[in-house]
Amino acid sequence: MSELETRADAHLMRTYPPPAVSFVSGRGSMLFDTAGNAWLDFLCGLAVTSLGHAHPAVTEAVARQAGTLTHTSNLFLTAPAVELAERLARLTGWDDARVFFAQCGATANEAAIKLARRYGKARHPDKVRVVALEGSFHGRTLATLEATGQPAKHGPFAPLAGFVDHVAYDDAEVLRAAVTDATCAVLLEVVQGEGGVRRVPDEVLVAAREACDAHDALLIVDEVQTGIGRTGPWFAFQATPVVPDVITLAKALANGLPIGACVAHGPAAEVFAPGDHATTFGGNPVACAAANAVIDTILADGLLATAEARSRRLVEGLQELVATSPLATGVRGAGLLLGLELAAPVAAEVVAACREQLLVVNAVAADVVRLAPPLTVTRQEIDTALTALAAALEAVAPAVSTPASELPPTPGATRT
Ligand SMILES: Cc1ncc(COP(=O)(O)O)c(C=O)c1O
Incomplete structure (x- = not known):
């Protein structure tokens, strides 16, 4: 050692x-x-x-912001967070997008799950269930652990709250049947990264969208791993036939600075009211400045196109x-x-x-x-x-x- x-x-x-x-x-x-x-x-x-590592644009943005203002809490506005929310609205194409900033993937998903439950409970007190996929990975907090479709990870912490129903990742009809009026959200990844780099079939995504529409539930796509160009487009859902109500981001968003984001549009964007959800470090100006630099660099350097060419060579x-x-x-x-x-x-x-x-x-x-x-x-x-x-x-x-x-x-x- x-x-x-x-x-x-x-x-x-x-x-x-x-x-x-x-x-x-x-x-x-x-x-x-x-x-x-x-x-x-x-x-x-x-x-x-x-x-x-050590990308000069990110290093410069972090150093500049760290030398200016590192933290105020979210009781006050700082420009980097607002600018990042605006960029995410542009990239998703959702003019009415609203963003909640968290610290990581699990806390972004935790926010999305709470948002969905708040949305559901506003319609019926029992509309709190979530449908997720087997093999998924959504984080290690108690709610996201429960959403994670890997029973071995649940064992040592059981009993969990019991509000998530897991279905096969590749069976549209089973998913459709699992969504009921008691469902407030379907939560899934387009490509299950931790679950073995498994692509969820388009027909399952379409079934999830249709079932959510039929039962007034939210479709949440976890883009924590797939987002920010990792699978090709800015967000993996953009290469599928479906548009979710909510996406979650983390990982690559700030190139290594801790950040998470829950991005919603339409009625989902209006769910949270003051006091519903909060976190001390959410929207931290240094992390948001890094994320703004990441997005600007990808755009300025045409990195999505470069990555596509590199992907072809690697495949x-x-x-x-x-x-x-x-x-x-x-x-x-x-x-x-x-x-x-x-x-x-x-x-x-x-x-x-x-x-x-x-x-x-x-x-x-x-x-x-x-x-x-x-x-x-x-x-x-x-x-x-x-x-x-x-x-x-x-x-x-x-x-x-x-x-x-x-x-x-x-x-x-x-x-x-
Ligand atoms: C799809 C997905 N969601 C959520 C998470 C959890 O993110 P974090 O480890 O930042 O909490 C991960 C982490 O690997 C992930 O791949």
Whole structure:
């Protein structure tokens, strides 16, 4: 154990397994560890640093705002929050959008769930139920944990409040049947990031929209991971046939500064009244200044188009791996949120082998490795990552022909 790891082991709560490496700095797609090694970052701090590390526009905006005003609470107005809300209204195309700022994905979803329950209860006292999808991930607060469709994560904290009904992520008719007059919202991701980079089929999205309309419930799309260009458009729903009532954002919005946003339009935007919901750090001017810089940079540099071209190259390269490695069986996802499917539950081993090549990726299922490079990734960096991945697959492939009983234990697939 390094000296830092020993100190961490003494005083940090053990919510994560011990990290394999500690980083001290980053630039663009690269991370530098305590020994001075340069790593290629195809994880982006869990789909967060989409402009790469230490992007000058974000650094400048943060430094300027930190030297001007860091916090006032939301009892007072500050310009960066208002400007960010205006930008989000423009990007969603919702002229009447209203935004609640939170600190992260879970608190953005918590706000959306509370908003939906307030909306439902205004119509009927029992209209408080939420329909969510199996395999989803919405956060770790009690309400968002309950919405998360991964029962193993519920177990240690049960009993939960019991207001969420989970349905299969790929069955439109089951979803339609689950939505009733007691439903205040359907909450879903367009691509389940933590659930294994799984695309929810369009017919399920359409069924959710129609069922919400039929039962006067809100459609909430969790864009915490997919938003801000990660899957192609600004928001993943923009490449689908549906328009939600509410979206939630976090992760890439401020390129690493903690922020979350719940964006609503139409009647949903008018639900909250003063006193209904609040948080001390919501709309923090430094985080909002960073987010404004992120959006301006993506627009000024045409990064959505660049990322689309990079995605094509990366998918092509991954498909070549599928054609050449017996261990790689498929590619899924969208934009620069991609999953490499494996023939066996050895994603953790492949991730560890990538580490040997100084490539950062992670496992989102026992048999799926996630790749989420920055939108600014270069063609050359993609080629380097593909070479590293090919070497990792080659290193792990022989173990797959070994009987499972002789394989080393698989560590937890995801650290989110
Ligand atoms: C789709 C989605 N929603 C919510 C969250 C929770 O976000 P946070 O960890 O910022 O609370 C995550 C985190 O991975 C996520 O992927």
